[in-house]
Amino acid sequence: MGCSNKPEQWLEKTSLALPNSYPGQIYLIPDAPSALAHRIQAVREAEDYIEAEYFSWTADVSGLTLWHELRIAAERGVEVRIIVDDLLFFDDKWLVDIETHPNLSIKIFNPFNARKLGWLTRAADFEIHRDRLNHRLHEKYFNVDGETMILGGRNIGDDYFGYSPQANFFDLDVIVKGPVIQDYERNFNTLWEGELTVPVKEVIAYNPDKHSGSFDKAYDKVMAENQPLLESITRKVSLLPKPEYIEASVSPMFDSASKRTDSQSYLRKRIEHFANVNQWPVEELFLSTPYMIKSDEHEELFATLAERNVEVTVLTNSVASNDSPFASAYYQAYRPALMEKGINIYEYDSHALHYSNFYNANAYYHNKAFIADNTISFIGSSNFDPRSDMTNLELGLLIESQAFAKKLKAYLLDSHTDKFWQVEQAEIEGYVWSKQDEVSHNEPRMKSEKRLINGFYRMLKIQNEL
Numbered sequence: 001m002g003c004s005n006k007p008e009q010w011l012e013k014t015s016l017a018l019p020n021s022y023p024g025q026i027y028l029i030p031d032a033p034s035a036l037a038h039r040i041q042a043v044r045e046a047e048d049y050i051e052a053e054y055f056s057w058t059a060d061v062s063g064l065t066l067w068h069e070l071r072i073a074a075e076r077g078v079e080v081r082i083i084v085d086d087l088l089f090f091d092d093k094w095l096v097d098i099e100t101h102p103n104l105s106i107k108i109f110n111p112f113n114a115r116k117l118g119w120l121t122r123a124a125d126f127e128i129h130r131d132r133l134n135h136r137l138h139e140k141y142f143n144v145d146g147e148t149m150i151l152g153g154r155n156i157g158d159d160y161f162g163y164s165p166q167a168n169f170f171d172l173d174v175i176v177k178g179p180v181i182q183d184y185e186r187n188f189n190t191l192w193e194g195e196l197t198v199p200v201k202e203v204i205a206y207n208p209d210k211h212s213g214s215f216d217k218a219y220d221k222v223m224a225e226n227q228p229l230l231e232s233i234t235r236k237v238s239l240l241p242k243p244e245y246i247e248a249s250v251s252p253m254f255d256s257a258s259k260r261t262d263s264q265s266y267l268r269k270r271i272e273h274f275a276n277v278n279q280w281p282v283e284e285l286f287l288s289t290p291y292m293i294k295s296d297e298h299e300e301l302f303a304t305l306a307e308r309n310v311e312v313t314v315l316t317n318s319v320a321s322n323d324s325p326f327a328s329a330y331y332q333a334y335r336p337a338l339m340e341k342g343i344n345i346y347e348y349d350s351h352a353l354h355y356s357n358f359y360n361a362n363a364y365y366h367n368k369a370f371i372a373d374n375t376i377s378f379i380g381s382s383n384f385d386p387r388s389d390m391t392n393l394e395l396g397l398l399i400e401s402q403a404f405a406k407k408l409k410a411y412l413l414d415s416h417t418d419k420f421w422q423v424e425q426a427e428i429e430g431y432v433w434s435k436q437d438e439v440s441h442n443e444p445r446m447k448s449e450k451r452l453i454n455g456f457y458r459m460l461k462i463q464n465e466l
Contacts, residue, residue: 022178027245054085055087057084074103075101082106083137090116252397321347353419421435
């Protein structure tokens with residue numbers, strides 16, 4: 001996404017080099033339930049080791065099922081290592097209980113001091129230790145035996161795999177094979193040995209006499225209450241088709257642990273440097289992000305692309321479909337500037353239906369990707385917002401393949417045009433949203449009181465925290 005000379009100057013000062021490129025095989029997982037099924041299948045086929053890291057891992061049907069499968073793998077001799085961010089974990093005794101198996105190790109990234117009384121004490125803890133606790137692990141990575149790796153935007157939980165009756169995310173994952181996996185293993189090991197990752201038994205108090213068997217109790221209770229979902233997951237695994245891989249040249253992209261002290265946008269600048277050296281995009285940038293939040297660097301990028309006559313298309317959440325009320329408020333204010341730059345905008349419909357999901361509930365858009373010149377694709381964990389740029393640890397994968405770019409664009413938009421509102425300037429003033437035979441001159445599906453609430457959120461001026 002070639003910008004100015006600033007990325008190169010910054011890279012020279014920090015001695016960052018271009019990533020290696022490797023031959024690889026890529027498979028775009030076609031739907032949410034299959035994304036969970038492929039993880040379960042990979043765990044069952046594991047022989048030596050499994051390593052994974054996630055921002056959130058919910059104790060629901062999907063989350064507990066995957067933990068259950070990992071413990072079974074550990075019982076047959078597979079070494080399992082898992083890193084989870086601490087933001088959404090509290091005093092979860094079952095997490096320590098499952099870790100008591102000698103082949104299963106869990107570490108917590110950047111743990112909070114407050115573990116009890118929920119968000120009340122945690123919010124106070126955050127305010128006192130903001131400089132440290134504000135930095136979270138947002139990477140999503142799943143690796144089995146160094147042979148099969150899954151990357152993308154999905155966390156682990158029912159709402160990421162189409163199994164939540166309340167709301168589900170439209171997201172994506174890819175399965176990757178090839179020598180590039182070794183670079184991700186080195187990144188994982190660096191994090192595993194780093195000072196911010198702490199063994200779970202040092203974070204959550206655990207008494208074997210009181211808490212032994214707590215995982216089995218949690219697992220049995222959730223499964224007993226959700227037998228139809230469990231049966232659906234089991235059936236999905238048994239019916240998984242063999243992946244049809246696309247040959248591609250792939251390049252790993254990582255953040256730096258230094259981010260937590262210098263707040264530099266390592267991952268984004270590395271991508272920009274790679275783009276500048278390879279002189280793309282020339283004609284088109286197709287950008288997909290759940291959160292579109294204004295920053296000076298993003299403004300510079302879009303201005304440069306406009307000067308070069310690069311056509312930019314953005315896929316993002318509508319105000320109604322955004323799972324973050326703060327992000328939707330700031331995007332709503334940013335949209336006029338994007339429209340003035342001639343950017344094509346498609347907003348996800350909160351009522352979009354994905355018939356592969358077990359539940360077709362309300363929907364959120366969560367795909368994090370871009371496509372440059374219908375050739376270079378990026379799949380990763382980072383959003384197009386200041387928090388992903390400068391605060392959270394992120395990673396991703398650049399994929400050079402016209403065949404894959406075509407498949408990715410079809411997955412994001414071409415096969416789902418019924419799920420997006422196209423936003424255009426109205427003839428007189430304001431905007432018009434159109435989707436197939438529907439037309440709206442107001443924010444689609446947005447409740448009237450949300451206008452007042454969004455205005456209040458913007459008054460807080462917290463966009464750099466989003």
